[in-house]
Amino acid sequence: MDNCATTRVCSAAAEAALAAMRDDYGNPSSLHKKGIEAERLMTAARKTAAALLGCEREEIYFTGGATESNNIAVLGGVSARKRQGKTIVASAVEHPSVAGPLAALEKEGYQIKRIAPRAGGYFAAEDFIGAVDGDTVLLTMMMVNNELGTILPYGQVIPAVRRRFPGLLIHMDGVQGFTKLPLNVGRLGVDLFSFSGHKLYAPKGIGGLYLRKGVRVSPIQYGGGQEMGIRPGTPPVPLIAAMGAALELCRKEGPEIRSRYQALNRGLRQALAALPQVVINSPEDGCPHILSLSVPGFRSETMLHALEEEGIYVSSGSACAKGAVSEGLAAYGLPAERAQSTLRVSFSKDTTPEETAAFAAALAKVIKHLDQVINLAGPKGQEGGGQ
Numbered sequence: 001m002d003n004c005a006t007t008r009v010c011s012a013a014a015e016a017a018l019a020a021m022r023d024d025y026g027n028p029s030s031l032h033k034k035g036i037e038a039e040r041l042m043t044a045a046r047k048t049a050a051a052l053l054g055c056e057r058e059e060i061y062f063t064g065g066a067t068e069s070n071n072i073a074v075l076g077g078v079s080a081r082k083r084q085g086k087t088i089v090a091s092a093v094e095h096p097s098v099a100g101p102l103a104a105l106e107k108e109g110y111q112i113k114r115i116a117p118r119a120g121g122y123f124a125a126e127d128f129i130g131a132v133d134g135d136t137v138l139l140t141m142m143m144v145n146n147e148l149g150t151i152l153p154y155g156q157v158i159p160a161v162r163r164r165f166p167g168l169l170i171h172m173d174g175v176q177g178f179t180k181l182p183l184n185v186g187r188l189g190v191d192l193f194s195f196s197g198h199k200l201y202a203p204k205g206i207g208g209l210y211l212r213k214g215v216r217v218s219p220i221q222y223g224g225g226q227e228m229g230i231r232p233g234t235p236p237v238p239l240i241a242a243m244g245a246a247l248e249l250c251r252k253e254g255p256e257i258r259s260r261y262q263a264l265n266r267g268l269r270q271a272l273a274a275l276p277q278v279v280i281n282s283p284e285d286g287c288p289h290i291l292s293l294s295v296p297g298f299r300s301e302t303m304l305h306a307l308e309e310e311g312i313y314v315s316s317g318s319a320c321a322k323g324a325v326s327e328g329l330a331a332y333g334l335p336a337e338r339a340q341s342t343l344r345v346s347f348s349k350d351t352t353p354e355e356t357a358a359f360a361a362a363l364a365k366v367i368k369h370l371d372q373v374i375n376l377a378g379p380k381g382q383e384g385g386g387q
């Protein structure tokens with residue numbers, strides 16, 4: 001139940017990686033047959049990624065994961081446009097792999113306009129559109145928020161901004177929405193799109209960046225010129241082949257996966273409605289593979305470990321926050337007590353209704369047990385009180 005943190009590698013991906021390590025283990029830069037075989041594996045993976053994104057395969061660059069893709073997009077993109085302006089527009093709930101590079105640019109003198117959600121946790125498209133002006137060098141917004149599953153209004157924002165500022169650099173961190181929501185990067189008008197393999201049944205350490213043809217990004221590291229110099233270094237062919245196989249699986253699943261997630265989400269919300277202590281944080285119209293909830297009065301970590309005892313693994317907020325109260329949840333306006341008692345449940349293609357029912361039953365058991373502990377400890381035993 002923690003598939004936004006990472007997923008199990010699918011068999012097709014594991015087999016593709018093994019074959020690329022054992023048989024087709026050449027360096028794709030080599031001119032001989034072994035190199036050509038490795039290059040062919042990369043081309044096949046590029047083709048699959050391009051088919052899912054709605055772009056050409058030459059527009060796909062393999063990276064070490066979405067963190068690297070986001071760093072290349074933000075730092076490399078802004079670096080290539082040094083004299084074009086000093087303002088960057090971003091959502092206030094970006095993942096640290098976007099928020100971190102933005103903070104670094106802020107120290108260099110860029111002004112970051114961070115667009116926060118309005119009351120109720122919804123982003124208003126006009127807040128993004130109104131923030132972009134002639135001084136803006138980059139607009140970056142995530143597709144789906146990793147903590148709550150909120151779908152950002154990119155469908156309205158990006159085409160509107162593109163019409164007004166045809167040359168503006170636009171990036172989207174697509175990690176939590178890619179393959180889950182309909183997408184065509186060309187039609188949307190985004191220049192850069194980051195995705196991660198390990199959220200989609202590929203191993204960790206591989207991801208990709210869509211870079212629209214003709215858009216310039218400065219390299220943020222230097223080496224042998226692989227991936228057109230954008231991500232130099234010998235490409236990890238086994239990981240690339242594995243991601244290709246995993247993405248092929250996602251492609252075959254198609255949009256049908258969304259209705260499966262919707263059914264799981266609905267079923268779990270219904271089961272949780274029987275637990276009066278539980279508050280749902282995710283919006284009804286969020287991306288349905290993510291469900292964030294809080295049980296005010298109990299700390300996330302206490303519940304997380306109690307659920308672990310039941311054989312159920314979830315996140316406290318987001319895996320990246322590592323137990324700290326996340327800035328993202330604060331930006332959503334969640335009161336501290338609710339943010340500290342957040343659990344994030346997230347589904348994969350393999351999650352079943354029986355598993356979501358088992359989660360709801362285990363949570364009920366955990367709440368009952370923790371309630372008993374608190375009652376035994378008396379009024380001062382309230383979890384997290386005064387901390």
Ligand code: PLP
Binds near residue numbers: 005065196206
């Ligand atoms: N962006 C978002 C929205 C994420 O959820 C994550 C991972 O949790 C990342 C970026 C980073 O991806 P990776 O682990 O591939 O570096």
